[in-house]
Amino acid sequence: MSSQDNSQLVSQIEELSGQRVSDCYQCGCCTAGCPVGELMDPPPSRAIRLLQLGRAQELLASEGIWVCASCLVCGTRCPRNVDYAKIAEACRALILRAKRSQVDPDVVDDQDLQDVPQQAFIASFRKFSV
Amino acid sequence: MKRRIGVFVCHCGINIAGVVKVPELVERAKNIPGVVTALDYVYCCSDPGQRLIRETIQKERLEGIVVACCSPNLHEATFRKAAAEAGLNPYLCEIANIREQCSWVTSDRDAATEKAEGIVRTMVAKVSHDQPLVRLGVPIVKRALVVGAGIAGIQAALDIANAGYEVVLVEKEPSIGGHMAQLSETFPTLDCSQCILTPKTVEAGRHPKIRLLTYSEVAEVSGFVGNFRVKIRQKPRYVDLDACTGCGICLEKCPVRVESVFDRNLTRRRAIYRLFPQAVPNKVVIDAQHCRQLQGKKCGVCAKVCPAQAIRYDDQERIVEEEVGAIVLATGYELFDSRRLGAYGLGVVPDVIDSLAFERILSASGPFAGEVRRPSDGRVPKRVVFVQCAGSRDSNQGVPYCSKICCMYTAKHALLYRHRVHDGEAVVCYIDVRTPGKGFEEFYRRATDEGVQYLRGKVSKIFRRGDRVVVWAADTLAGKKLEIEADMVVLASAVVPNPDGVALARRLKIPVDGWGFLSEAHPKLRPVETLTAGFFLCGCGQGPKDIPETVAQASGAAAKVLAMFGQSELYHEPVTAVVDEEICVGCGNCERTCAYEAVRVDPHRGKAVVQAVMCEGCGACSVACPAGAINLKNFTKQSLTEMVDV
Numbered sequence: 001m002s003s004q005d006n007s008q009l010v011s012q013i014e015e016l017s018g019q020r021v022s023d024c025y026q027c028g029c030c031t032a033g034c035p036v037g038e039l040m041d042p043p044p045s046r047a048i049r050l051l052q053l054g055r056a057q058e059l060l061a062s063e064g065i066w067v068c069a070s071c072l073v074c075g076t077r078c079p080r081n082v083d084y085a086k087i088a089e090a091c092r093a094l095i096l097r098a099k100r101s102q103v104d105p106d107v108v109d110d111q112d113l114q115d116v117p118q119q120a121f122i123a124s125f126r127k128f129s130v
Numbered sequence: 131m132k133r134r135i136g137v138f139v140c141h142c143g144i145n146i147a148g149v150v151k152v153p154e155l156v157e158r159a160k161n162i163p164g165v166v167t168a169l170d171y172v173y174c175c176s177d178p179g180q181r182l183i184r185e186t187i188q189k190e191r192l193e194g195i196v197v198a199c200c201s202p203n204l205h206e207a208t209f210r211k212a213a214a215e216a217g218l219n220p221y222l223c224e225i226a227n228i229r230e231q232c233s234w235v236t237s238d239r240d241a242a243t244e245k246a247e248g249i250v251r252t253m254v255a256k257v258s259h260d261q262p263l264v265r266l267g268v269p270i271v272k273r274a275l276v277v278g279a280g281i282a283g284i285q286a287a288l289d290i291a292n293a294g295y296e297v298v299l300v301e302k303e304p305s306i307g308g309h310m311a312q313l314s315e316t317f318p319t320l321d322c323s324q325c326i327l328t329p330k331t332v333e334a335g336r337h338p339k340i341r342l343l344t345y346s347e348v349a350e351v352s353g354f355v356g357n358f359r360v361k362i363r364q365k366p367r368y369v370d371l372d373a374c375t376g377c378g379i380c381l382e383k384c385p386v387r388v389e390s391v392f393d394r395n396l397t398r399r400r401a402i403y404r405l406f407p408q409a410v411p412n413k414v415v416i417d418a419q420h421c422r423q424l425q426g427k428k429c430g431v432c433a434k435v436c437p438a439q440a441i442r443y444d445d446q447e448r449i450v451e452e453e454v455g456a457i458v459l460a461t462g463y464e465l466f467d468s469r470r471l472g473a474y475g476l477g478v479v480p481d482v483i484d485s486l487a488f489e490r491i492l493s494a495s496g497p498f499a500g501e502v503r504r505p506s507d508g509r510v511p512k513r514v515v516f517v518q519c520a521g522s523r524d525s526n527q528g529v530p531y532c533s534k535i536c537c538m539y540t541a542k543h544a545l546l547y548r549h550r551v552h553d554g555e556a557v558v559c560y561i562d563v564r565t566p567g568k569g570f571e572e573f574y575r576r577a578t579d580e581g582v583q584y585l586r587g588k589v590s591k592i593f594r595r596g597d598r599v600v601v602w603a604a605d606t607l608a609g610k611k612l613e614i615e616a617d618m619v620v621l622a623s624a625v626v627p628n629p630d631g632v633a634l635a636r637r638l639k640i641p642v643d644g645w646g647f648l649s650e651a652h653p654k655l656r657p658v659e660t661l662t663a664g665f666f667l668c669g670c671g672q673g674p675k676d677i678p679e680t681v682a683q684a685s686g687a688a689a690k691v692l693a694m695f696g697q698s699e700l701y702h703e704p705v706t707a708v709v710d711e712e713i714c715v716g717c718g719n720c721e722r723t724c725a726y727e728a729v730r731v732d733p734h735r736g737k738a739v740v741q742a743v744m745c746e747g748c749g750a751c752s753v754a755c756p757a758g759a760i761n762l763k764n765f766t767k768q769s770l771t772e773m774v775d776v
Contacts, residue, residue, distance in 0.1 A: 025523075025561070026606060027519070027523075027561040027587065027588035027606070028561075028586070028587035028588055028603075028604035028605075028606035029587070029588035029589070029590050029604070030590075031587065031604040031606065031609075031610075031611050032587055032588065032589060032590035032591070032602050032603050032604035032611055032612070033473075033590025033591055033602055034590075034611060037604075037611035038611055042609065043604075043609060043610075043611060045604065045606055045609075046606075046609045073590070077473055077526070077527075077590055077591075078526060079519070079523060079524035079525060079526050079527070079528070079588065080525060080526070081525060081526050
């Protein structure tokens with residue numbers, strides 16, 4: 001992916017979320033207050049850092065944006081009024097709108113088939129496959 | 131008869147000549163009616179440039195000149211002086227600004243030349259109508275008023291007094307010293323704040339040229355630069371200042387205990403009190419709100435025990451009037467109320483305190499006599515978290531600016547804590563550490579070398595768990611969220627201007643910025659003056675700063691006052707408003723419009739009267755007058771019409 005495509009992605013994320021990533025001065029307050037911060041990779045402040053560096057594709061491929069619980073604590077306490085929950089939401093929307101199959105019934109591993117409730121499987125096929 | 135007018139076009143190097151076609155402009159200027167000569171020079175403001183202007187004025191017997199150059203802010207004074215030296219009235223020299231308003235805003239050479247000609251024509255029209263004016267001389271009262279007796283006010287007052295002029299030093303608290311009296315030690319040298327402050331407070335208290343008015347506030351200022359009349363409200367102290375010896379017997383016997391604001395509510399004082407034992411003046415004061423006797427209940431203990439019989443329950447507020455020539459505003463700062471940052475738990479969790487409270491804890495005269503103990507149970511805290519930017523750099527819940535001093539005092543706090551509690555752990559949560567000052571970086575390094583742990587990340591939340599304080603922080607360098615269990619948390623709260631100072635500035639119409647800090651006349655070149663003549667400023671009321679910078683600024687303000695007092699009289703620009711009494715109907719629009727209180731309607735004659743020395747020549751009254759009766763000298767309606775109509 002070229003740097004031009006990446007910077008286009010960053011502008012798209014900014015437009016969808018209504019946030020300006022250059023506002024963030026990387027204080028880390030969002031990460032400090034995030035209730036799922038320990039599980040989130042990258043945590044909010046690092047995610048915004050990736051966008052500041054124009055590495056949008058890396059963020060879209062990460063798991064962190066799917067871990068965000070949208071509790072809005074990050075944005076509420078942000079000293080620069082950047083709302084990471086909205087940025088994560090924009091990233092997820094971009095992926096979903098791309099209309100690509102994110103899950104393939106043929107490659108689900110057996111353990112998951114055992115563990116995950118059937119309803120959840122069906123729901124995820126509906127939501128994440130074309 | 132037309133005036134003989136000369137036009138001088140400056141190249142300003144390539145600033146003007148690079149865009150405006152100067153030779154063409156000179157030719158066009160020669161065709162303007164009234165212009166007898168037009169010349170150009172590469173730098174008119176230089177010595178040879180000024181000589182050219184002087185010689186041309188004399189050779190051509192010019193009666194008015196227009197210099198087409200940079201902004202009048204820069205060189206109007208230069209060229210008017212040159213004109214005066216050649217025998218021309220300086221107010222018959224006008225500036226056509228063809229740099230900022232022409233060559234700098236376009237690269238189109240033809241359009242720029244066209245516009246430059248227009249500007250020159252306008253100023254030629256103006257100078258044809260200008261009247262020769264003479265500067266107004268104003269006598270000066272060579273006494274100064276200093277508002278606020280923290281370290282800034284004390285320094286300014288001492289400098290002015292030591293030069294031999296009288297100073298009235300007004301302080302709203304019962305004794306002088308300001309916030310510096312609350313501090314323990316000072317960065318980066320760790321000398322004791324009290325030890326370096328008290329010699330100054332004592333000197334200010336005893337100086338024969340300083341009249342000290344404590345427990346007093348400026349109520350009203352009237353007049354103008356060099357001649358201010360000030361009304362000062364002296365709050366009732368209920369203690370005779372001359373009789374009280376400061377023996378302190380009353381302080382032991384008073385039955386009332388209230389929280390001490392000086393000790394940031396960590397201790398309790400009596401209803402009769404003094405701020406601290408080394409106070410200047412070392413006299414007590416009764417807090418009327420809490421005194422049993424003054425609240426109409428039975429007491430009177432202090433009066434009974436006072437060996438000097440200094441208690442006056444019938445004391446009244448007094449108004450003191452003073453005449454001064456200059457006023458120094460040293461109104462100081464307060465800490466941002468970090469209770470407004472709800473997630474930080476100040477005021478809810480007892481062991482979360484702000485930085486001034488920690489200064490009191492560290493201070494030998496503080497609540498624990500210099501031992502570091504936590505407020506809730508008096509235990510020695512084994513782990514203290516210092517939270518920087520508690521309100522600073524926070525456009526969401528605090529203030530957007532950097533408070534400048536917190537990085538250094540937090541390093542000092544952490545270091546002093548480690549000195550007092552050897553097995554204690556000091557953790558500093560910061561966003562950036564800013565150390566731009568002499569010895570500052572070295573001091574910060576010393577803190578880290580001596581074992582203070584620095585964590586880069588802003589704290590999100592502080593709450594209580596059992597008897598401990600939990601801090602949710604982050605290590606942004608490692609990209610990890612952290613939870614720290616501590617015994618005490620110190621918030622480096624933002625510096626905000628003292629609200630009483632802001633209110634005073636608003637009453638005096640001294641400009642303040644969006645946060646209430648006093649605005650200087652020019653951020654770089656006039657840093658200790660305000661835009662209102664005669665008012666000077668210094669200290670944290672102008673912006674957050676440390677002690678050395680405050681002292682330097684205070685001495686700077688004093689130097690400006692002394693420069694003014696060194697003159698025999700002050701000169702005022704003669705471009706002021708004049709009233710045509712034949713037309714004026716006394717409607718009062720001008721009086722209401724004037725920002726400088728320079729116009730008053732005489733109630734007996736029903737005519738507006740301008741006090742020329744107070745008029746700043748802004749022209750607002752002239753616009754507001756429905757009858758066209760009030761005009762600015764050299765900006766008459768006729769001259770303005772012709773200036774537009776060129």
